[in-house]
Amino acid sequence: MSFCRPDLRWSGTRSVAGMNFRSRCCASWACSSPTSCGGGNRMELFQLTAADGKVVRGDRLPGVERTILFITGFLSKRWGNKSKALAQWCEARGWGFCCFDFRGWGDADGTWGDYRLLQWLEDAEAVTEQLAAGPSITIVGNSLGGWLAWLVAQEQPAVEELILIAPAFNMMGVRAADIPAERRARWQATGSMPWDDEPMHCEAPIPWTWVEDSEELWQRRLAPPRRVKTTILHGLQDSVIKPEGSWAFVQHVLSQDPQFPIELLLKTGDHRLSSPEHLGIFRRLVCREI
Known part of the structure; x- marks a missing residue:
């Protein structure tokens, strides 16, 4: 099923990863994104x-020709610097663009602590x-969104390309292994714990089920990967x-398939990769100028 056009009203149901989703578009669209809505295409x-x-x-x-789907990082809303830039680049080239908020976060319904990592994967x-049903899909995944993008691409043949920015493979499993044993035991015993002591993270303690889901999903890397x-x-x-x-991760993928089309670019920079230089590299990757 495709998205409805702005002049239509449509609703339907479909089953994805064991869950039923009902999709709905509105009869007239308001520009709720921070990108330009002038000219031909509208958000x-x-x-x-x-x-x-x-x-x-x-x-x-x-x-037309291509759709860029942006999957945001952990505890990030869909509209940030990277997604704004992506939307502008896509609009300038006539490509499609899409971004969304996961259940329990941003503008989506639900309460944060009620959802598991597996359910966020289902949303993606x-x-x-x-x-x-539209043009071929390139997924740009940031941090946790990078790992989810990889998992989605392994199951969805419409995805032909991945651009992963600081991907957080097995994010919660790695976190649980890296923290002191006492803190890890307390996390498991209490059922939830913040990522760290920063105020934003303290407002969204991570359920221990995210660790369990993370480890379960991590085992999927053992299967021969679909070439993307x-x-x-x-x-x-x-x-x-x-x-x-x-x-x-790259070494593992190549051990499974030496001809897998994967490339790792290591650049000077922190997790955000938000400098003008990084943005330039990001643009060239997305626009296939590298």
Whole structure:
């Protein structure tokens, strides 16, 4: 199923990863994104309703030849510097663009602590399936979104390219292993714990089920991977998601398939990769100028 055009009203149901989603577009679109809505294409607000009745909300810019789907990082909303830049580049080239908020975060329905990592993966799969009837899909995944992008691409043949920015492979499993044993035991015993002591993270303690889901999903890397052109960009000074994880992941993929089209770009920079130089590299990757 595809997204409806702005002059239509449509609703339907589909099953994705064991969950039923109802997709709905509105009869007239308001520009809810921070990108330009002038000229030809306009940003469309969409929503997908899951079996629990909660709504995943996002924005979509229709286009031709190619659609860029942005999957945001952990505890990030869909509109940030990277997604704003992506939307502008796509609009300038006539490409499609899409971004969304996961259930329990941002503009989506639900309470943060009620959702598991597996359900966030289901949200990403549902959005990708909605785009599958259109142009070929490139997923740009940031941090946790990078790992989810990889998992989605392994299941969705419409995804032909991945650009992963500081991907957080097995994010919660690695975190649980890296912290002191006493803190890890307390996390498991209490059922939730913040990533660290920063105020933003303290407001969203991470359920221990995220560790369990993370480890379960990590085992999927053992299967022979579906070939999808993949570029990983990671900062050498990243102390949040260390670049060694991306290096090890690439080595593992190539051990499974020596001809897998994967490339790792290590650049000076931290986890955010937000400098003008980094943005320039990011643009060239997305626009296929590298």
